[in-house]
Amino acid sequence: MKPFDYRRADDAAHAAALVADHPRAAFLGGGTNLVDHMKLGVAAPDLLVDITHLPMEGIEPLPGGGISIGANVRNSDAAAHPFIRRRYPVLSQALLSGASGQLRNAATTGGNLLQRTRCVYFQDTTTPCNKREPGSGCSALEGYQRYHAVFGASPDCVATHPSDMAVAMTALDADVVVQDAAAERRIPLSRLHRLPGEAPEHDTVLSHGDLITAVELPKMPMALHSRYRKIRDRSSFAFALVSAAVAAELADDGTVADVRIALGGVAHKPWRALLAEEALRGAAATEQNFAAAAEAELSEARPLPGNMFKVPLVRSAVTATLRDVCTGLRGRSDGHDPREGER
Ligand SMILES: Cc1cc2nc3c(=O)[nH]c(=O)nc-3n(C[C@H](O)[C@H](O)[C@H](O)COP(=O)(O)OP(=O)(O)OC[C@H]3O[C@@H](n4cnc5c(N)ncnc54)[C@H](O)[C@@H]3O)c2cc1C
Ligand code: SF4
Numbered sequence: 001m002k003p004f005d006y007r008r009a010d011d012a013a014h015a016a017a018l019v020a021d022h023p024r025a026a027f028l029g030g031g032t033n034l035v036d037h038m039k040l041g042v043a044a045p046d047l048l049v050d051i052t053h054l055p056m057e058g059i060e061p062l063p064g065g066g067i068s069i070g071a072n073v074r075n076s077d078a079a080a081h082p083f084i085r086r087r088y089p090v091l092s093q094a095l096l097s098g099a100s101g102q103l104r105n106a107a108t109t110g111g112n113l114l115q116r117t118r119c120v121y122f123q124d125t126t127t128p129c130n131k132r133e134p135g136s137g138c139s140a141l142e143g144y145q146r147y148h149a150v151f152g153a154s155p156d157c158v159a160t161h162p163s164d165m166a167v168a169m170t171a172l173d174a175d176v177v178v179q180d181a182a183a184e185r186r187i188p189l190s191r192l193h194r195l196p197g198e199a200p201e202h203d204t205v206l207s208h209g210d211l212i213t214a215v216e217l218p219k220m221p222m223a224l225h226s227r228y229r230k231i232r233d234r235s236s237f238a239f240a241l242v243s244a245a246v247a248a249e250l251a252d253d254g255t256v257a258d259v260r261i262a263l264g265g266v267a268h269k270p271w272r273a274l275l276a277e278e279a280l281r282g283a284a285a286t287e288q289n290f291a292a293a294a295e296a297e298l299s300e301a302r303p304l305p306g307n308m309f310k311v312p313l314v315r316s317a318v319t320a321t322l323r324d325v326c327t328g329l330r331g332r333s334d335g336h337d338p339r340e341g342e343r
Contacts (some may be wrong), residue, residue: 005047009054014211018049020209027211028053029072029111032103037116040153041133041315051252052108056213058158059083061083065219068177071110071212075165076101078109088217090226094168097230100237108213113166113176113192116203117159117268118239120144130156131200143276145306149238150314151267157200158263158304161193161237162239167264168228169215170272171231171245177214178206189215193269200268222249222258225328227323230264231313236313240265242310248285250329256280266301273297276318287325294318 009015019025026034026046037043040098055069067087069078078084079095098104098112121127121139128137140148142159148158166189174189192204206212226247232238241262251257259280261273276293283289294315303311 001043004038005043007047012051012054012179012211013181015049015051015054016179016209016211018047019211020181022047023208025049027110029048029108030074030106031111032099032107033111033115037123040123042116042123047087050288051110051210051211054275056110062216062219066217069109069215069217070202071108071214073109074105075099075107075109075112079104079167084149086224088168088220088223090171090223090228090247091168091217093228094164094230094245097228097240097243098164098277106286109165109215112163113189113212113215114204114206115163117139118147118149119159122159128304131196131203134199134201140274141304145304147241147265148304148307149267150301150303150307150310151165151263151271152195152300153268154196154198154200156198157196157268159196159200159268161203161267161269163270163317164228164230164240164243164264167240167243167262167270168226168245169217170270171226171247171260171262172217172220172223173260174218175216176212179211179213180209184213190270190272196268202266220247220260222260223247225325226260227321227324227328228323232252240244242252242266242313242317244314244321246318246325247278248322248325248329250285250326253281254330255284256289256326258323261297261322263297263314263317266314270329273318275300280322285330287323290319290322290326291315291335293322 026045028050056072056288058070078324085092127139230243234253245262247258276297279293279296
């Protein structure tokens with residue numbers, strides 16, 4: 001590992017200024033991703049600005065009924081928080097599906113959002129990778145593609161974003177609070193991460209020195225019965241091949257009044273399934289309509305030879321998670337199972 005300097009910032013604006021002033025500085029959250037990359041030679045910051053002691057560890061109610069999760073909140077604490085478990089179960093489930101207990105105890109909200117792709121070529125400095133070294137090429141295009149994107153990729157990069165938490169937060173219409181050296185601003189989480197285009201080295205729309213201080217979840221009654229489903233190669237300690245975060249509400253006549261669907265493991269960013277949502281709003285909550293919604297989204301899919309299996313996996317994940325959520329909702333109101341009559 002290359003030698004580096006270490007500083008503790010006085011406050012959020014100071015932390016942002018310290019990083020902005022050094023082209024090769026980085027914030028240090030839990031370190032579970034950054035320090036691994038420093039050991040592998042994928043990241044080589046000259047300066048680490050430790051932010052873990054800054055007052056960004058609160059989980060606080062917001063005036064409108066939502067909740068603010070500080071950037072330093074550990075993933076295990078967010079997952080276990082009673083308000084999050086009760087009001088946003090999809091988020092608690094997504095967090096608990098990620099990594100291991102030890103990692104979740106160290107990983108922070110801000111660091112989890114900004115963790116980098118798990119593409120094996122990105123992590124192997126002996127191979128070409130446009131994300132790690134712009135212009136060097138993409139080894140995955142002719143290589144191992146099992147974990148790679150089926151939506152929104154470019155000829156320059158087909159990597160996926162790895163965070164489970166971010167997928168749930170995308171379905172929940174979260175905002176990210178960002179501090180630079182001078183001011184604070186808010187960015188919808190759905191716009192934080194980028195598609196790769198011709199500049200896959202930029203994972204997000206943040207500038208160097210932008211510090212995430214919190215994530216805000218709006219009040220969302222339909223999130224009460226939300227679900228996260230993660231499909232992976234083994235039952236724990238594995239990244240998603242495909243995941244689905246779903247929240248929905250039904251009208252009295254059993255049609256879908258509103259719905260939020262986000263997918264993980266399929267794109268360079270948490271993928272909001274807007275086509276599937278559009279297909280479902282106003283439709284009856286039936287198996288056929290769940291499958292039709294998944295198909296609507298999959299009309300945009302462009303799988304690679306090595307990850308064609310993700311297409312039926314997306315179909316199953318979306319259909320099954322919608323079924324779980326809507327069965328719970330119908331069961332709650334009249335005991336009716338939306339799958340009845342369709343078996
Ligand atoms: C074996 C293993 C398995 C894993 N499995 C999963 C999984 O299944 N699902 C999943 O979602 N994740 C998984 N992870 C990833 C893990 O969740 C991340 O490593 C962790 O969330 C990163 O958080 P951190 O606080 O440690 O970030 P750090 O490593 O400290 O930082 C990551 C990046 O974010 C930047 N950063 C940190 N905090 C801020 C901030 N507040 N503002 C701006 N920039 C910031 C850092 O500079 C760095 O670039 C796994 C990790 C490992 C090692
Ligand atoms: S998919 Fe992206 S991260 Fe992976 S090798 Fe290609 S450019 Fe690098």
